[in-house]
Amino acid sequence: MLVSETTRRGGAPATSFKVLIVASLRYPIGQPFAGGLEAHTWSLACGLRARGHSVLVAGAAGSDTGVVDYEFGELPVIGRAERPDITEHPLVSRAERAAYAGLTDQLRDGLLGSFDVIHNNALHPVPVERASTLPSPMVTTLHTPRLPWAGRLLGSPARATVTRAPGRDPSFVAVSRATAALWRPLINPRVVRNGVDTTVWRAGSGGPGAVWSGRIVPEKAPHLAIDLARAAGIELTIAGPVIDEDYFAGAITPRLGPRVRYAGHLAQADLADLVGSSAVALVTPVWNEPFGLVAAEALACGTPVVAFARGGLPEIVDPAVGRLIPPVSGPEWRRDRLTAAVRAVTAATALDRRAVRRRAVARLGRVAMIRGYEGVYADLTRQWNAA
Template sequence: MRIDVLTHPLHPIRSPYEGGLEMHTAMTVEHLVAAGHQVRVHARAGTRIPGADVVSLLAAAPDAPGAEGQAVREGALAGACQRILADAPDAVLNNSLSPQPLIRLRSLPMLTVLHTPATLEPVLEVTDAPGWTPPAHHRWASVSVSNALAWRHRLPSVDVVPNGIDLDRWVSDRAPVPGRAVWSGRITPEKGLHMAIDAARAVGMELHAAGPVSDPAYYAERVAPRLGEDVVHHGHLDHTALPDLLATGEVFLSTPLWAEPFGLATVEAMALGVPVAALLTGAMGEIVAPQAGALAVHHSVEALADAIRYARRKDRARVADWARRFSADTMVAGYLDLLEQAVADHADDAELRKVPA
């Protein structure tokens, strides 16, 4: 198939990735290309994905703040939709988190992946508008069952295709360091690094963290003052260095303070055999099985500390075995099934339109 992939213009898609969505997009495109599909990616300037034709959405210049910046980004996505219509691909994979493709690409077969809870106001203004209905040749996939629930009130059908990772990339010969916990992710308030630090200290463990400082004010106010000999931030590591850091942990701390739609960092750690102590929120209850870790049912340092005590005793081979169900191959196969359904429905619609009244 000729597939156009539409992503957001916030960050270029390249390693080291700014977050899970950027990594997910690159990995999905690489698998589609490897499967023999012709893929064109509409993404921010500076995007680098081997094998894909990349069309720049927006220059790499700094964004304008607030509403002005949002208007610029939406304008870039609107322009990308016009190019996609002119290109007339067989199907579109929508990873944009934007209302533009829902408005402008109604005539094309399209799969929209729902990476966030049903809280994106510009998108909800479209889906909740009186009389709005999606075309029969559009498909919708959520990354988890928990994330699908609110979207199912708005859309006719939401399939669940769990996120996956390239399992063969998440390997390391590093051994766990006694008394060490690890954490990775974007450093923002909702990711809860400050709570991970406090819980690790509560059980007498050192914490080694990695990730981009996406919210400098939060980092300065709530993370930097907590750093010390027993708490180290290793910076923004790419996916060649990150596995070696994670593998040294006796336990991985997953501390989302919001309804985390999935949790790729958690799966990456489990793939290395690192058991997980996680706050029970969003999809954590789906991806952290009892054999892979322990869940803190309260958002408190004390509850997370208890989860750490249980999780660090888990068998690492069983943890890694559980993680194998979250493979990129399985994820992309699910996307292709839905894209093929959308293409088939689009063809059926075209045939029906040919039938005389």
């Protein structure tokens, strides 16, 4: 093993790890980020390096070479009818499987070097299937609810296809308690919350309007944020990549106007400026958000959050930093829930921005996330060596 003991100041780790991060292939890792998974991978790599660890990131072609060291796959472009983030198009599926199989073959044969830990940040089953063939322990971060392959690979010992050898099993970490619960009883993942770089997501002065940010897709439901902002009598700015063009054309474009604008797909620094200059961030998913990175980003800017109480969001948003509101189950608001949501917006905008940021830095900063993963790596390598 290449783990080396060091002595550092400033709370740095006593153990330095050599880590390979396996990224998702659905989008390159680079700004402006396609979504939270890509932003998290970037933050994880930069945070580990800042703490003194040696990191190699394997990611999609077209990634930022300042962060991604090894490009191992490029997926075919598909038609507008297919969403690239969730498509099961046969051409995409074959190319994705082949890319991950090739990468794990290279890792097995030592062609990329030796590592203390392989950190699988992808959502594909191949790295999990092949974990027992690799020369280093692997931890997989679960960024989503249970995926279709989970039952086949991680079911009961009688039907699971992943080798269950003491100390050699793939290890799992969930980004929230809510996400961990969705993967049980197949596995019992440890929880390490995502963290944001609070030097990028810096304190903002606030402003008169609201902001909504994220991937523009039906399950994120920015149209509900537009309706809430109008009912509350405040302006709204929407920012993020248009992943579902039909949804944008049908549900967002008709709602745009003088008090609702689309700012485009912004680089992180520009997005942080927008979020920091807003009075409140609206987070309105109609699915169970596994974590809620956009909420963490807003809170780091001192911007209070009003969010649906779904998935991991109740673990981020509490009365000290924002307001949780009952989820909307259909395509539109119920009148009573919209009225209550307007009151929540008023209450959230009255919160002390400095207190909001302090709480976010302590609970949701990148350093807290990296320390959590350092603990995972230490336990994983210790079990691996003992086995």
